[in-house]
Amino acid sequence: MKKLIAGVVLGVGLSMTAHGAGDPEAGETQAAACAACHGQAGTAPVMGVYPKLAGLGETYFYNQLVAIRDGDREIPEMTGQLDGKSDEDLRDLAAYFNQQEMPLGQANPELADQGEALYRGGNLASGVPACAACHNPQGKGNEPAGYPHLGGQSAEYVAKTLNDYRDASRGGYKSQIMVDIASRLTDEEIEAVASYISGLH
Structure with a gap:
C-alpha cells in the first residue's frame, strides 16, 4: 500500500513538472496588480486572511491559479482577476512569485x-x-x-x-x-x- 501511495505521489509530481517552468521576468510584469492585496512581491498582504504568495512553490501556485481562473476554486476577491490569462501567463506568475522569499512571522x-x-x-x-x-x-x-x-x-x-x-x-x-x-x-x-x-x- 505504501508503495502504491508513493507511486501515485511521484506520478502526480512528474506530471505537474512536465508542463514546463514559467518565465519569472514575464511574470513580474503581470504581478503589479497582485500587490494591491498581497503586497509587494507577494510578501505583505493587506489583510491577514490574504495569503503571502512569495515562495509557495511553482507547481502548487500554478495549479491554484488555474483552479481559480477556471472556477474550480471560488474566491470572491479574485473574481475577474485572472480572466483572459493563458496557461503560460499563469506559469509565468507562479515562476515569479516562487523566486520571492517568504518572510517569517512570529509564533505565539x-x-x-x-x-x-x-x-x-x-x-x-x-x-x-x-x-x-x-x-x-x-x-x-x-x-x-x-x-x-x-x-x-x-x-x-x-x-x-x-x-x-x-x-x-x-x-x-x-x-x-x-x-x-x-x-x-x-x-x-x-x-x-x-x-x-x-x-x-
Whole structure:
C-alpha cells in the first residue's frame, strides 16, 4: 500500500513538472496588480486572511491559479482577476512569485509546543497525520508533488484555510486530501498549528 501511495505521489509530481517552468521576468510584469492585496512581491498582504504568495512553490501556485481562473476554486476577491490569462501567463506568475522569499512571522510562544507536536507528529488518536510528512519538517513544501511551502505563512490565513477545508468550502487542486485531514482537527489544534507554521523555518 505504501508503495502504491508513493507511486501515485511521484506520478502526480512528474506530471505537474512536465508542463514546463514559467518565465519569472514575464511574470513580474503581470504581478503589479497582485500587490494591491498581497503586497509587494507577494510578501505583505493587506489583510491577514490574504495569503503571502512569495515562495509557495511553482507547481502548487500554478495549479491554484488555474483552479481559480477556471472556477474550480471560488474566491470572491479574485473574481475577474485572472480572466483572459493563458496557461503560460499563469506559469509565468507562479515562476515569479516562487523566486520571492517568504518572510517569517512570529509564533505565539503559548501555542508553540502544541503546534509543533501536531505539525511534526500529528495526532495518532484522531488519525491526523504529521503536516511535516507532506510539507517538509521546515515547512518548505514538496515541489515535485505540488505541496506548498507553509513556513512563514500568516497564522490567520492558515487558520482560515484549515477551517475552509474542514467545512469543505474550499475546492480546487488536491483539496480532498486536506478536507479529510482538516475534518479531524479541533479549533484548538487549528489555532496552535497555524501559529506554529507562521514562525516555522
